[in-house]
Amino acid sequence: MFHDVHEAIHWLEVQIKFKPKTDLTRMREALMKLDLDLSSMKKIHIAGTNGKGSVASYISHILIEAGYKVMTFTSPYLVRFNERIRLQMKEIRDDHLLTLTNQIYAFNEQFKASFGETLSFFELLTLMSLIYAKDQGVDVIVMEVGLGGLLDATNTLNYDLSLITSIGFDHMKQLGNTLESIASNKLGILKKGNHLITTVDPTLHAYFNEHVTRIGATMKTLTLSDVSVMTYEPLVYMYQGVTYQIALRGQYQILNSLLSIEAIHNLFKEIKDETIQKALKKTVWSGRLEEIDYNVFIDGAHNTHAIDALIETAKSTFKDHEIWVLFSALGDKDIKGMLEKVETFAKRIVVTTFPDPRFQDLTEVAKGYQMIPSAMNAIETLKKEMTANTILIITGSLHFIGFIKKNYYRTC
Numbered sequence: 001m002f003h004d005v006h007e008a009i010h011w012l013e014v015q016i017k018f019k020p021k022t023d024l025t026r027m028r029e030a031l032m033k034l035d036l037d038l039s040s041m042k043k044i045h046i047a048g049t050n051g052k053g054s055v056a057s058y059i060s061h062i063l064i065e066a067g068y069k070v071m072t073f074t075s076p077y078l079v080r081f082n083e084r085i086r087l088q089m090k091e092i093r094d095d096h097l098l099t100l101t102n103q104i105y106a107f108n109e110q111f112k113a114s115f116g117e118t119l120s121f122f123e124l125l126t127l128m129s130l131i132y133a134k135d136q137g138v139d140v141i142v143m144e145v146g147l148g149g150l151l152d153a154t155n156t157l158n159y160d161l162s163l164i165t166s167i168g169f170d171h172m173k174q175l176g177n178t179l180e181s182i183a184s185n186k187l188g189i190l191k192k193g194n195h196l197i198t199t200v201d202p203t204l205h206a207y208f209n210e211h212v213t214r215i216g217a218t219m220k221t222l223t224l225s226d227v228s229v230m231t232y233e234p235l236v237y238m239y240q241g242v243t244y245q246i247a248l249r250g251q252y253q254i255l256n257s258l259l260s261i262e263a264i265h266n267l268f269k270e271i272k273d274e275t276i277q278k279a280l281k282k283t284v285w286s287g288r289l290e291e292i293d294y295n296v297f298i299d300g301a302h303n304t305h306a307i308d309a310l311i312e313t314a315k316s317t318f319k320d321h322e323i324w325v326l327f328s329a330l331g332d333k334d335i336k337g338m339l340e341k342v343e344t345f346a347k348r349i350v351v352t353t354f355p356d357p358r359f360q361d362l363t364e365v366a367k368g369y370q371m372i373p374s375a376m377n378a379i380e381t382l383k384k385e386m387t388a389n390t391i392l393i394i395t396g397s398l399h400f401i402g403f404i405k406k407n408y409y410r411t412c
Contacts, residue, residue: 150188168305
């Protein structure tokens with residue numbers, strides 16, 4: 001048992017991250033043994049390559065504004081481990097996290113004795129979030145898929161509503177090398193009788209429709225053509241005769257917020273438009289084109305699909321500025337492909353490093369780009385050379401921008 005929350009978090013983080021599996025037997029067995037009755041709670045499941053965290057934040061803020069008690073489960077975190085599990089969008093308290101970890105530690109030992117093996121890191125964390133939701137007596141559970149969908153630990157529940165944001169190339173080793181194979185995995189969250197709302201690209205609509213029809217579910221698709229954009233800074237658009245203003249920056253937030261609006265309309269018809277408007281206007285989500293200093297932004301674009309979205313945003317939001325990019329990424333990403341896309345909109349690109357167990361040497365892949373080994377030194381160098389017309393975007397990895405966010409005000 002653990003007496004300190006840091007010791008508890010360390011134990012969680014050293015548990016095996018991924019276990020080979022062809023089904024969800026292990027998680028279903030664990031849930032059955034925990035005997036959690038979540039039937040009184042509405043449950044929303046969010047899958048997709050990018051945008052899941054923003055959608056979870058929008059939906060949670062709307063529900064809280066409407067008077068509901070909400071547990072939100074997202075990953076990964078940027079600065080603090082506690083960000084993964086939230087009540088009313090406030091990070092889980094250290095004492096609650098310590099109690100939950102001790103509880104799941106004891107359960108994991110019992111589970112090994114009866115089932116023959118322990119649970120993985122994400123399985124343990126998912127179970128902790130569900131125990132917390134039950135203990136806190138929440139009205140709604142908002143669950144973000146960890147990886148893929150079909151075999152994700154969050155996919156053991158039957159949800160009241162399924163959402164899929166975008167589909168792009170990421171985690172190909174686990175999900176496949178085609179958009180269809182990745183889409184198929186994410187569509188795995190859908191079960192017979194479920195309803196899906198999605199903002200995937202229209203080129204995938206036929207594929208989605210075939211799958212939805214085959215399993216006996218229903219679907220609604222949303223596209224940018226459904227809205228009329230009024231301004232980009234701030235982001236204001238009209239949907240079904242109602243005007244919405246979004247606090248978060250980025251053109252891609254139009255679809256993320258639209259998906260959230262439709263989710264509320266579908267599952268909580270009693271919530272008024274005015275409540276949704278009020279909540280969207282003050283919804284925040286760290287690391288999504290977040291300004292951390294004058295003209296210095298961090299963005300969690302961590303795959304080529306997300307870089308594409310960042311390019312569109314940069315063109316509309318910073319069209320009168322010169323854009324510089326400080327880039328770093330983890331070794332399992334398409335770094336070359338991401339940097340080639342960054343070249344299309346950035347006047348200056350600097351590649352750097354940051355401490356992370358999954359970080360790999362970028363020297364070879366970064367040939368042809370300016371390299372400043374220390375991320376914080378790189379920021380200091382770039383800030384000294386920036387003019388009033390320069391925008392610095394720090395991007396390439398959620399882990400990277402988390403490191404920057406944690407250390408920026410200590411050194412800059």
